[in-house]
Amino acid sequence: MNWLPPDGALRGIALDHLLGWNLSIVFWLFVAAQALLVVALVRRWIRSGGAASGDVGDHARGRYFFFHVLPLLAFVGLYVWMLVTSHSLWAARREMGAPARALQVEVTGVQFQWYFRYPGRDGVYGATKPNLVSAPTGNPLGLDASDPHAGDDVVSSVMMLPAGQPVEITLRTQDVIHGFFVPGMRLKQDAIPGMTGHLEFTPETPGDYVILCSQVCGLGHYRMQARMRVVSEAQFDAWLVARESAR
Amino acid sequence: MTRRIFTTEPKALARLYLWLGLVAVITGTVLSLLMRIHRTWPELAMPLHGVIKPEDYLALVTMHGTLMVFFVLTVVPQSAFPNLVLPAQIGAEGMALPRLNAAAFWVTAASLLVLLAAFFVPEGAPIAGWTSYPPLSALAAAGPGQATGMDLWLVAITVFCVAAVLGSASILATILTRRAPGLTFRRLPLTVWSWLVSSGLTVIAFSALFLAATMLLSDRHLGTSFFLPAGLVLNGIPQAAGSGSPMLWLHLFWFFGHPEVYIVVLPGMGLASSVLANFTRRPVPGYTLMVVSTLLIGVLGLCVWGHHIFVSGMNPYAGTAFGLTTMAIAIPSSAEVLTWLAMMFRGRLQINTPLLFVLGFVSFFIAGGLTGPILAQPALDAYLHNTFFVVGHFHLVMSMAGVFSIFAGIYYWYPLLTGRRMNEVLGQIHFWVSLIAAYGTFYPMYLSGLAGEPRHYAQLAGPVESFAKLIPVERGITWSAFLLAAVQLVFLFNVFWSARAKVAESGANPWRATTLEWSGEEHPMISVGPYNYGPAAGPTGDFRPQWETEKPF
Numbered sequence: 031m032n033w034l035p036p037d038g039a040l041r042g043i044a045l046d047h048l049l050g051w052n053l054s055i056v057f058w059l060f061v062a063a064q065a066l067l068v069v070a071l072v073r074r075w076i077r078s079g080g081a082a083s084g085d086v087g088d089h090a091r092g093r094y095f096f097f098h099v100l101p102l103l104a105f106v107g108l109y110v111w112m113l114v115t116s117h118s119l120w121a122a123r124r125e126m127g128a129p130a131r132a133l134q135v136e137v138t139g140v141q142f143q144w145y146f147r148y149p150g151r152d153g154v155y156g157a158t159k160p161n162l163v164s165a166p167t168g169n170p171l172g173l174d175a176s177d178p179h180a181g182d183d184v185v186s187s188v189m190m191l192p193a194g195q196p197v198e199i200t201l202r203t204q205d206v207i208h209g210f211f212v213p214g215m216r217l218k219q220d221a222i223p224g225m226t227g228h229l230e231f232t233p234e235t236p237g238d239y240v241i242l243c244s245q246v247c248g249l250g251h252y253r254m255q256a257r258m259r260v261v262s263e264a265q266f267d268a269w270l271v272a273r274e275s276a277r
Numbered sequence: 278m279t280r281r282i283f284t285t286e287p288k289a290l291a292r293l294y295l296w297l298g299l300v301a302v303i304t305g306t307v308l309s310l311l312m313r314i315h316r317t318w319p320e321l322a323m324p325l326h327g328v329i330k331p332e333d334y335l336a337l338v339t340m341h342g343t344l345m346v347f348f349v350l351t352v353v354p355q356s357a358f359p360n361l362v363l364p365a366q367i368g369a370e371g372m373a374l375p376r377l378n379a380a381a382f383w384v385t386a387a388s389l390l391v392l393l394a395a396f397f398v399p400e401g402a403p404i405a406g407w408t409s410y411p412p413l414s415a416l417a418a419a420g421p422g423q424a425t426g427m428d429l430w431l432v433a434i435t436v437f438c439v440a441a442v443l444g445s446a447s448i449l450a451t452i453l454t455r456r457a458p459g460l461t462f463r464r465l466p467l468t469v470w471s472w473l474v475s476s477g478l479t480v481i482a483f484s485a486l487f488l489a490a491t492m493l494l495s496d497r498h499l500g501t502s503f504f505l506p507a508g509l510v511l512n513g514i515p516q517a518a519g520s521g522s523p524m525l526w527l528h529l530f531w532f533f534g535h536p537e538v539y540i541v542v543l544p545g546m547g548l549a550s551s552v553l554a555n556f557t558r559r560p561v562p563g564y565t566l567m568v569v570s571t572l573l574i575g576v577l578g579l580c581v582w583g584h585h586i587f588v589s590g591m592n593p594y595a596g597t598a599f600g601l602t603t604m605a606i607a608i609p610s611s612a613e614v615l616t617w618l619a620m621m622f623r624g625r626l627q628i629n630t631p632l633l634f635v636l637g638f639v640s641f642f643i644a645g646g647l648t649g650p651i652l653a654q655p656a657l658d659a660y661l662h663n664t665f666f667v668v669g670h671f672h673l674v675m676s677m678a679g680v681f682s683i684f685a686g687i688y689y690w691y692p693l694l695t696g697r698r699m700n701e702v703l704g705q706i707h708f709w710v711s712l713i714a715a716y717g718t719f720y721p722m723y724l725s726g727l728a729g730e731p732r733h734y735a736q737l738a739g740p741v742e743s744f745a746k747l748i749p750v751e752r753g754i755t756w757s758a759f760l761l762a763a764v765q766l767v768f769l770f771n772v773f774w775s776a777r778a779k780v781a782e783s784g785a786n787p788w789r790a791t792t793l794e795w796s797g798e799e800h801p802m803i804s805v806g807p808y809n810y811g812p813a814a815g816p817t818g819d820f821r822p823q824w825e826t827e828k829p830f
Contacts, residue, residue, distance in 0.1 A: 033727040049657050053727075056647045063618065063643045067636055070621035074628055094562060097619040098612070105611040109604045109650055116654035117597060123656065124593035141419075141512070160508050160515040172510070204510045206413040207523060207589075209663055213729030216660050222590040223412055224506025224522050244663040244731045245589075246406045248413060248420040249332035252734035 040232035128198035128230035139208030142250030156180020192266035201227030209244030285375040294357035301348035334735035335404035342407030354544035365794035368457025373450035381444035392433035411504035438487035445476035459803035471547030474575035486533035531582035545682025559624035560808040570609035577606040596655040603653035630704030634685035645674025666726025710764040717757030800824035
């Protein structure tokens, strides 16, 4: 399990735990099945020329039950366990909305860059317009300055977050499909053109986490990376105020 | 000469399909080796090309996937093998709809030429991956290769869909109408059941892909917007307003894409059962269960496509539903695997190359299949989706299992083509080295996937320090891939050398098998099932072929 990057999210441990169980069960089943194949071959080599063994005879029906039906029932049980355990996790992460007090952050994918927008004091994202998009002039999201809600919006290329507070991400893309992937937060969701995605999570451990693109999006796909920086609440507030006054 | 080329004779068509598959598999393998070289030595200049650029890498990925999935893993088990053995196996004179069946080959060949042409147009081959998600695949300005290259890819796929449906229609008609007298459905070999189901899936799935590819071509050139929403901005330039959604492509594509993996492996599953019965000299236990499993895999295979898009904007409740159907399809698959494992311990195992490759098929089917139920859980897939964990999963369960079943089929049915068996020593060398090298290539991908390495990354560069520990893994994969590719030369040598080798002809039924493709002649009314092996099976020896008349007593 130490292959996974360190977990920084509140519910990441539950996922790691479940994934760990799944992987070990599946790994040992894999070993057992391969061992059976090897044993069958070795058995034959040792007894080469020997008499036929293990015939289908009178007890064929009993053998069939023990070697087919019972293991198959065990597998069905395993699959049901997998479904039930993982569904509770999925339901908690995806089927419930974010709490009302969640910090709002909008994530926008653009070939080959992630942008992060905070709605500012008014709590409302300003309007954006496609024809206003202009990265060279400092307006990569096409913020419409005539919208009163736009004035206090903060746009960043680093995703700053306070530790311990729930976050609701509004996920968008300007051009093609991008995959918002934060391995350290066990978080992944595609940004689909024409749709707005929603993700909810709680960063717990302060530190830097890498943000990747997980859906091939063009020649720069591999370098479409950004940083998530989880800091204390005080540090986050100071950063946000500084960014707002810098506008 | 024209008659020789434009033949409707199934065996001749099988040869043509095998040649086509060979061209595709060699090209696809070279492309994958170039990918491995780039990932391991990014600065290395290639002869005639120079350094591989990131867009070149994506073009290699796209063309590798397309060639392998369509022109190798679909064409060989689903077109070459049925033409080679299906008519004989059901006692038919030839395929039903013979001209349609022959046309399918030429349409497939045309499709391959169009696809390969993408390498030679300005900007080269497309970079959107074999799934070609729009808008990347819909907008020519979205990247190099997305103009003419992407058009050629779409035309090739559209044409391939036509060929696949034509060929499958012929297979379906053959199985349904051309069976020998007395060959009831309960007496069909499991390979025939597999082709029945995989051909049904082909007709349904490739129709969906045909539709999707046509719609995408129309979005690109006729101004429609099936897959393009309003408000797109590409490179800072607002795009024409549309009213569609890429989600439509995702659903249509995977409605094709998931049945496609069963189209690839079902023939191998049928062959595994037949070969195991043949070389353990025992019948297939639970024949009815195997048939029902095959049918269930076919039906459920049409209901699981959503597990490819758990985290792609699909409703989370739909994710739960698709998780359930995907778990359900694991049950008939497990039933088949348990049957194969149990078969290994019955009777007297005869170890030879076809059997070993079937064991390899079973081994990979387990190695890749077992991670299926993990990926079927939306919560876990949300971490593993589009990482190398998935790449490892499908390369084991579809590609390696598929390729090993192709090898098993070639070693097993080779006497039908040449009247000789392939060399056994070379065959076993080919098997053992391939097995080890394939595990060395694809099993470590599970680990890099767990570490979070995404697919389609030309390099592991940037702020991703956590991937530094993967560099040795990457290098190991590359060397393993080289070994895997190199040992296929032994196979190629064996194929061509054994045909001319000065060895005794193998006779009509070299494996002492029971199914009709080995009868070698006209046969009377069929009165028995396909797997009559065992000490009490026949009056002479331990088997009773389907073509033998009533027991002489």
